[in-house]
Amino acid sequence: MSSQFVELDWAGRPVTIEHAWVGVDDATRPLIVFLHEGLGSLSMWRDFPQRLCEAANCRGLVYSRPGYGRSTPRAAEEAWGPDFMHRQAHEVLPSLLQALDIDTARHRPWLFGHSDGASIALLHAARFAQRVAGSIVLAPHTLVEDLSLASIEKARQAYRDTDLRERLARHHDDPDSAFWGWNDIWLLPQFRHWTIESEIATITGPLLAVQGLDDEYGTLEQIRGIARRVPQTQLLELRDCGHSPHRDQPAALITAATAFIQTHLGEKP
Numbered sequence: 001m002s003s004q005f006v007e008l009d010w011a012g013r014p015v016t017i018e019h020a021w022v023g024v025d026d027a028t029r030p031l032i033v034f035l036h037e038g039l040g041s042l043s044m045w046r047d048f049p050q051r052l053c054e055a056a057n058c059r060g061l062v063y064s065r066p067g068y069g070r071s072t073p074r075a076a077e078e079a080w081g082p083d084f085m086h087r088q089a090h091e092v093l094p095s096l097l098q099a100l101d102i103d104t105a106r107h108r109p110w111l112f113g114h115s116d117g118a119s120i121a122l123l124h125a126a127r128f129a130q131r132v133a134g135s136i137v138l139a140p141h142t143l144v145e146d147l148s149l150a151s152i153e154k155a156r157q158a159y160r161d162t163d164l165r166e167r168l169a170r171h172h173d174d175p176d177s178a179f180w181g182w183n184d185i186w187l188l189p190q191f192r193h194w195t196i197e198s199e200i201a202t203i204t205g206p207l208l209a210v211q212g213l214d215d216e217y218g219t220l221e222q223i224r225g226i227a228r229r230v231p232q233t234q235l236l237e238l239r240d241c242g243h244s245p246h247r248d249q250p251a252a253l254i255t256a257a258t259a260f261i262q263t264h265l266g267e268k269p
Contacts, residue, residue, distance in 0.1 A: 001043070014072075017071050017096055029057060032109065033061045033112065034062045035112065035117030037115035039182055052112070069173070080181055082190060121135050148186070149192070205232075212243065
């Protein structure tokens, strides 16, 4: 993917957002917006967005959130709060879509989020229900589980003791910004009570929630809880799959996501 850059005003200061356009070169086709995980970036998606968009005959927008990838890093003294996903969903994403001249009232995009990005997608779809065509969420977080915290604590040890920092540096200009911005928040004592379970009930569009049976960051309660609160949710539980279905089971995910999108577009899968 070839990166482009656009400047936004966020939290009273300018931030530069790395982004790329993928998929079919046809402005009349639906747009899928990809929202990465807590340690992700544009480049960490690799070729998955292109493959999905080609299969679904859609355009795609992939971007790195502030603090990640080649976007403006988090300042060393800047500590994000437990509402960091809400702010991304309610402030940054709408500003990005506006800056890129995407009229979501006329051409409602699809959201495709992974992990923290999936939670951001849910929050955006709940707040802006009439401006989202539908959502596909992989390994979303709607509440904090002991399993999640244990794995995030292991990631902290790995960042200190292994080559994880060097590996993340391939995808982030400032790997410390990406890692500690995510890890510190999740391990805050007050974050233990974070939940978006009640907020997602206002989602009205189609919703596909996907989770691997071997997910090390969350139990199936995450997506089954979504289905109880958002009745139109379709669930996909994948065998031989951990926290990243797009890496562990890409073919099955592309098939399911393409059929889901095309069915709701009234097109033949």
